[in-house]
Amino acid sequence: MNPSAIKLPRTPKLVLIVIGALGLWMLAQLGYLLVHQMADLPASPDVVRFLIAVLTDVFVNHHLSEIVLNALLAYMVWALLAESIRYTRDKRRWSNYIRRHSVPALEKRLNERFDLGTIRIQVISHHSDVAVAFGGWSPRIVLSDALIARFQASELEAIILHEYFHCQFRHPLQLFLLRLVSSMLAFLPVVKQLVHYYGIWLELLADRFVICRMGTEWTLGKVLLDFVKRANPGVPKAGVPFANEAINYRLRQLIEPDSQLRIPMATKRSVVLSAIVVLLTFMILISIR
Secondary structure, eight states: OOGGGSOOOHHHHHHHHHHHHHHHHHHHHHHHHHHHHHTTSOOOSOHHHHHHHHHHHHHTSSOHHHHHHHHHHHHHHHHHHHHHHHHHHHHHHHHHHHHHSBOHHHHHHHHHHHOOTTOOEEEEOOSSOOEEEEOSSSOEEEEEHHHHHHSOHHHHHHHHHHHHHHHHTTHHHHHHHHHHHHHHTTTSHHHHHHHHHHHHHHHHHHHHHHHHHHSOSHHHHHHHHHHHHSOOOOOOTTEEESSSTTHHHHHHHHHOTTSOOOOOOOOHHHHHHHHHHHHHHHHHHHHHO
16 A cells, blocks of 8 residues: 555644644744834944844833743744754764664665665664654664564564655654744643644554555554563654654554544643733734734
8 A cells, every 4th residue: 555545634634734823823923023123123234233222122122021022032043943953963963873883784685675665774783672764854764683683574564664654754854843843832832732642643644554554453563562561762862763652542543443542632721821822922912013
């Protein structure tokens, strides 16, 4: 079965739209605030004088409510930079590790056996079970030699097919961008919960793809139970690991394939708090026009 045949249900799609809408809404509001305040600043080639004017305008010439919005805008910029730097650091660290600890013979054998087209399998020497979709625009599958040695051929195939699905749709990049939005909008707690919900569905869809390709739930279920029993340290934070916090829902999907999964999207408290923040920022912007 082609990966494109496994599609997101309607609810996760709506969740993705809501996350994007909240992000754009807050950026539009705070962007308007920035433009509005920049219009008050004097045009000056003197950098020091200009910075003094900016600080004076931000902290002296505005009401407390506008200062709060300025703080939110500054936080979003800081979160964007911090999360991007963290992701780049983790990605570079693991890229270097993969390059230094690669196992070419195993890589060649697996790539010839599975023939995943443009998706490449990389094998590293690592003491723990590593199976991850890693990378940005051109992701690849990274497996440890410890994992390859421990699992049988059919079980290894289930793991590779799961990660192949993530790579085909660039899920590592998707999740990085969503977590970036979540970090920037940390003052809207509902966003973090919606991102978590969407991530769970990506795992469920990858498992469904494995089941369709292999024609059975048994092999994947055996692998998941094995991962539950064993600790799995050292998984790269810049990728999508095979076993994560969604594993309970994945096991339930295998045990009760005909039942409808009930995955909580967000708590009422986070929805109410986020709605209050959005409403307050909107009211403040209306008041300064």
